[in-house]
Amino acid sequence: MSDTLLSVQGVQTYYGNIRALAGVDVEVKKGEIVSLIGANGAGKSTLMMTICGSPQARTGTVTFDGEDITRLPTHLIARRRIAQSPEGRRIFPRMTVYENLQMGASLDNLKYFNEDVEKIFTLFPRLKERQGQRGGTLSGGEQQMLSIGRALMARPKLLLLDEPSLGLAPLIVKGIFDAIKKLNQNEGLTVFLVEQNAFAALKLSDRAYVMVNGQVTMSGSGKELLANPEVRAAYLEGGRH
Amino acid sequence: MSNISNTHERAGGNLTAQALREGLFAGLVALGLFVLFVGLETTQNIRNELVLNQRWGLLAIFVIVAAVGRFLSVAYLRPWAAARKAAAAAKPVEGEESFFKRNFSKIAIVALIFYPPIMVMLFGVQGSLKWVDNFGIQILIYVMLAWGLNIVVGLAGLLDLGYVAFYAVGAYSYALLSQQFGFSFWILLPLAGILAAFWGMILGFPVLRLKGDYLAIVTLAFGEIIRLVLINWTEVTRGTFGVSGIPKASVFGIWSFDVSAPNNFAKAFDLPMSSAYYKIFLFYLILALALLTAYVTIRLRRMPIGRAWEALREDEIACRSLGINTVTTKLTAFSIGAMFGGFAGSFFAVRQGFVSPESFVFLESAIILAIVVLGGMGSLVGIAVAAAVMVGGTELLREMTFLKQIFGPDFTPELYRMLIFGLAMVTVMVWKPRGFVGSREPTAFLRERKAVSGSFTKEGHG
Numbered sequence: 001m002s003d004t005l006l007s008v009q010g011v012q013t014y015y016g017n018i019r020a021l022a023g024v025d026v027e028v029k030k031g032e033i034v035s036l037i038g039a040n041g042a043g044k045s046t047l048m049m050t051i052c053g054s055p056q057a058r059t060g061t062v063t064f065d066g067e068d069i070t071r072l073p074t075h076l077i078a079r080r081r082i083a084q085s086p087e088g089r090r091i092f093p094r095m096t097v098y099e100n101l102q103m104g105a106s107l108d109n110l111k112y113f114n115e116d117v118e119k120i121f122t123l124f125p126r127l128k129e130r131q132g133q134r135g136g137t138l139s140g141g142e143q144q145m146l147s148i149g150r151a152l153m154a155r156p157k158l159l160l161l162d163e164p165s166l167g168l169a170p171l172i173v174k175g176i177f178d179a180i181k182k183l184n185q186n187e188g189l190t191v192f193l194v195e196q197n198a199f200a201a202l203k204l205s206d207r208a209y210v211m212v213n214g215q216v217t218m219s220g221s222g223k224e225l226l227a228n229p230e231v232r233a234a235y236l237e238g239g240r241h
Numbered sequence: 242m243s244n245i246s247n248t249h250e251r252a253g254g255n256l257t258a259q260a261l262r263e264g265l266f267a268g269l270v271a272l273g274l275f276v277l278f279v280g281l282e283t284t285q286n287i288r289n290e291l292v293l294n295q296r297w298g299l300l301a302i303f304v305i306v307a308a309v310g311r312f313l314s315v316a317y318l319r320p321w322a323a324a325r326k327a328a329a330a331a332k333p334v335e336g337e338e339s340f341f342k343r344n345f346s347k348i349a350i351v352a353l354i355f356y357p358p359i360m361v362m363l364f365g366v367q368g369s370l371k372w373v374d375n376f377g378i379q380i381l382i383y384v385m386l387a388w389g390l391n392i393v394v395g396l397a398g399l400l401d402l403g404y405v406a407f408y409a410v411g412a413y414s415y416a417l418l419s420q421q422f423g424f425s426f427w428i429l430l431p432l433a434g435i436l437a438a439f440w441g442m443i444l445g446f447p448v449l450r451l452k453g454d455y456l457a458i459v460t461l462a463f464g465e466i467i468r469l470v471l472i473n474w475t476e477v478t479r480g481t482f483g484v485s486g487i488p489k490a491s492v493f494g495i496w497s498f499d500v501s502a503p504n505n506f507a508k509a510f511d512l513p514m515s516s517a518y519y520k521i522f523l524f525y526l527i528l529a530l531a532l533l534t535a536y537v538t539i540r541l542r543r544m545p546i547g548r549a550w551e552a553l554r555e556d557e558i559a560c561r562s563l564g565i566n567t568v569t570t571k572l573t574a575f576s577i578g579a580m581f582g583g584f585a586g587s588f589f590a591v592r593q594g595f596v597s598p599e600s601f602v603f604l605e606s607a608i609i610l611a612i613v614v615l616g617g618m619g620s621l622v623g624i625a626v627a628a629a630v631m632v633g634g635t636e637l638l639r640e641m642t643f644l645k646q647i648f649g650p651d652f653t654p655e656l657y658r659m660l661i662f663g664l665a666m667v668t669v670m671v672w673k674p675r676g677f678v679g680s681r682e683p684t685a686f687l688r689e690r691k692a693v694s695g696s697f698t699k700e701g702h703g
Contacts, residue, residue, distance in 0.1 A: 052562060078564035090559040092552050103552050106545060107564045154563065 004063075005030045005158055005190050006051070006082075011060035013043075013050045020046040022214040023060065028158065028192050033184050035193040035201040035222070037235055038211035044194040045087050047211070048162050051192075052084055053077045065157065079107060083156035087163050087194075089147040093136025097127055100135050100146055104153030112155065120149040123179050141172035148176070152183070158190045159183075165197040173197065177204050198235035202226045210235075260316035268308030275303045346622055353377075353528055357521045366517045374520045375636050378527055378592060382585055383628040385531040387612040388621060389581030392538060394610065395618035396547065397574035398554025400457040402606055403444070403464025407437040407579035409471060409601035411586020416484040416596045417477065426490035430587050437583025438576040440467075445575035449568055452557075464606055471598040483597025490591045492522060523592050530588060534581045535621050541577070550574050551619075611662070615669050617676025626677050631662065 006028040013021040020043050028034045038044050050057050053074045062070045069077050078084075083104075092100050101120060105113045121128035124145040130138060135146060144164055151159055161180070165173040177200055183189045195201035202208055205222040210231060218225065225231050280300040286292050341348065356377060360369035390404045414433040418424050424432075448459050471478045478484065491497045496506040498519040506518050541547035549570045552560050561567055590596050612631055616624030635658045669677070 054558070054561065074561040075564050075566045078562055084562045086559060086562055090556050090562075092555040092559065094555055095551065099548070103548060103560075103563055106549065109545060150563070 003030045004028070005065060006192065007063045008047070008051065009061050009063070011047070011050060011057040011062065013046055013055055013057050015046075015055065020214055021050060021057070024211075024214070024216055026209055026216065028190060030190055031184070031188045032206045033180070033191045033193065033204055035195055035205040035208045036211055037195055037198040037201055037208060037225075039234075040196075042211040043214040044211055045162055046214075048084070048087075048160055048192075048194050051077075051160065052082065078154070081107075081155065081157040082160060083151035083154040083158070084160040085144075085147040085151045085162065085164065087166070089143045091135040091138075091143050091146050091150065093134065095135055096132055097135060097138070097146055098131045100150050101127075101153050104150035107154050113153075116153055116155070120152060123152075123182070124149055141168050141176070144168060144172075144176060145179075148179070156189070158192060161191060161193045163194055163196060165195060165200065173200060180204065198231070199226075202231075256320065257316055260312045263315050264308045264312030267311035268304050271304045271307035272300070275300055279303055349622075349625070350532070357524050361517070361521075366515050370517050370520055373517070373524050376633055377524045378520065379636060380629050380632045381524070381527040381531050382589060382592075383609065383612060383632045384625050385527065385534050385585045385588075386582060386609045387616065387624045387628050388531065388534040388538060389578050389585065390609050391578075391613050391619065391621070391624055392541075392550070392581070393574050393578035394613050395620075395624075396538075396542070396554065397550040397571065397578075399571065399574060400453060400460070401575075401578070402457045402461035402603075402610065403467075404460075404578070404582055404609055405601045405603070405606040406444075406464040406467035407441060407582030408586040408589065408605070409467050409598070410437045410440050410579075411583030412590040412596045412600070413471065413478065413484070413586075414583065415587035415590040416487045419488050420484065420486070423488075426488075426587070426591055427493060430584060433587035434580040434583040437586065438580035441576040441579025441582075442572055444579075445572040449571055461603070461606075464601075464603060468598050468601050471601070478598075481598060483595055483599070485595040487590050487594045487596070489519065489594070490523070490526065498522070523588075527588055527592075530584055534584075537577075537581075538621060546570070546573060608662075611666060615666060615676055617673075617678040620676065620678035623676050623678030631665065634665070635662065 004027055006026075008024055008026040011021055011024045012019060024043070024047055026034075026036070026047070036044050036047065046055075049055065051062055053069070053072055057070055060070070061068055064077075064080055064082060067080070069080060072080075092103060095103070098117075101117055102110065102113065105111075105116065121131075126142055127145055127149055130142060135143065138146060144166075148159075148161065148164065151161075164176055164180075168176070180191055180193075181204060184191055193201055193205065202222045202225050208220065208222050208225050209216050210218040210225065218228070218231065220228070226236075280296055282294040282296055284292050284294060357369065357373050360372040360377075363369070364372060386404070386408060389407075390401065393399050393401045393404070411433040414436045415426070415429045418429050418432065419426070444460065444463050448456055451459055472480055474480075489498045492506065495504070497504050498506055506512075506522070512518065538547075542551070549560065549565050552563075552565065553567060553570050553574075557567055560570070589600070593600075608631070612627045613624055615631065616622075616627035638658055638661065
């Protein structure tokens with residue numbers, strides 16, 4: 001099991017008295033793209049936030065690279081090189097694209113900045129064109145690219161992506177997913193992805209989990225789940241356009 | 242084109258009629274509003290009876306000002322503003338800023354350095370006192386305070402309504418320590434800054450989890466607590482009587498400004514005795530302190546901690562997900578902002594020679610915050626301009642004796658200070674909702690530096 005990067009075991013998370021996660025087990029191996037699909041309110045984003053320690057799990061453990069990170073504060077979890085592109089992108093709107101990328105490199109104090117920023121600009125050429133522009137003035141797709149780019153600046157071992165396709169046109173979603181695929185194949189980046197857009201996510205992923213009401217109900221390879229009639233009925237037929 | 246100009250001409254006649262109508266209406270509204278407030282006044286005479294005074298003349302002035310103002314605004318000001326807007330829209334965007342605009346801060350610093358000698362030349366040694374002290378030093382103190390608060394409010398986005406507490410800590414640190422232990426100004430200046438920074442951290446710890454409105458209320462309370470402690474801890478602070486006889490600062494101990502001292506500044510240079518030299522020295526001192534604040538702010542903005550402050554202002558959750566420790570980031574913002582408040586406070590004590598809790602009321606915090614907001618949060622130049630306009634403007638009011646000829650000999654323009662202050666704030670916020678300088682200069686850029694316009698983000702959101 002030495003190739004397990006992230007393992008979530010029996011995690012329960014509460015918002016006050018409301019249980020959002022009812023004992024979740026998820027595992028991400030090194031070099032994999034794993035996705036988590038499910039309906040609104042299933043607890044996908046909560047699981048993502050629990051991995052980052054905000055809110056912290058009430059029971060269960062989150063282990064990253066052999067270390068228990070369940071009770072660490074968020075910024076220390078981030079320093080273990082878990083980078084997140086949060087839901088709603090959360091870029092810094094008054095800072096320029098360039099400055100946003102700098103913020104992503106805070107961990108290493110800009111040591112690898114020049115090298116990494118070129119990499120981001122080749123991955124997302126649009127960001128290079130817009131580097132002097134303020135984050136808040138970018139389009140939705142560009143903001144998502146910036147959010148992912150900023151997360152990559154931290155040289156992550158694990159990249160968490162929360163709904164990267166949210167509110168974006170299909171063509172742009174394809175561009176972003178292609179970029180994720182490229183990162184995974186060329187650099188061996190491990191990606192854990194939360195998505196509503198089940199079809200695109202399952203096509204991209206090595207493995208996937210389906211979440212309903214705070215519990216994982218199904219898991220398997222992306223292809224298996226794509227072929228699974230239950231999954232098709234619940235997440236694909238109605239939702240695919 | 243001819244069509245448009247025709248409608249303009251036709252509108253011209255209508256406009257005057259409309260302006261007359263609206264002016265008349267505004268006069269009537271003013272009459273209705275002020276007839277009881279201004280037209281009638283109740284006073285008590287010697288026998289303690291209530292007497293009704295009639296002030297129809299003053300009422301007439303109010304009504305005329307309202308009516309004429311409305312008429313002028315509708316007939317001339319609005320068409321002029323509309324024409325200017327149209328002209329600005331038609332003109333292509335200028336690529337080059339003027340020389341003056343580009344080098345504004347350098348020109349301003351040079352002008353400030355030569356300010357005291359010019360005033361001495363113009364008004365004589367004694368006559369320059371008013372201009373150097375009342376205007377120069379007074380404005381620069383507020384510039385420095387506002388720049389200090391700017392670190393907390395403008396950069397880190399933590400709304401602090403009790404900033405004056407740190408000003409008080411600095412002032413009392415100097416006042417008490419210099420009297421009790423006889424330390425000199427140059428030892429106590431950094432010490433006052435450190436003490437204020439310490440108190441900034443003390444305030445920072447309990448409010449770490451608070452944001453926005455909640456934070457504002459707690460900091461407001463903190464400011465009041467410090468003031469009440471100063472009033473009530475009479476054995477140490479002498480309560481409302483304040484601490485007087487605070488020693489003057491010296492020029493690094495080389496020359497003194499005490500009249501009796503052998504190394505008196507005026508004696509050393511064979512100059513006639515005057516308090517103006519001390520004030521000029523203080524002017525340069527506060528100028529240096531203010532520039533130090535600006536320099537540190539500019540440097541910090543380019544360092545990771547400064548960038549973390551700005552990121553914190555925009556999105557705390559994103560900050561934490563990038564591995565930034567928000568606790569230490571907030572605490573450093575509070576304590577560095579407080580440190581400059583402490584420096585300004587010890588300077589205040591040295592300048593007045595007297596401190597009392599009355600100088601550190603909530604109104605001071607509000608004025609400093611108003612200057613930061615008016616100037617444009619985060620913009621050093623804008624804040625300096627706002628401080629000059631606000632503080633210098635209220636000082637100028639004292640000079641406007643000609644107003645007495647209009648409003649009668651009892652009229653004291655200073656009393657209208659807050660009214661005008663408020664009016665100015667409303668005007669600026671209507672015209673420039675993000676303050677005088679609403680744009681934020683990026684600290685990182687590849688090839689060229691380009692100011693980023695403020696007009697695309699919502700007000701109050703960074």
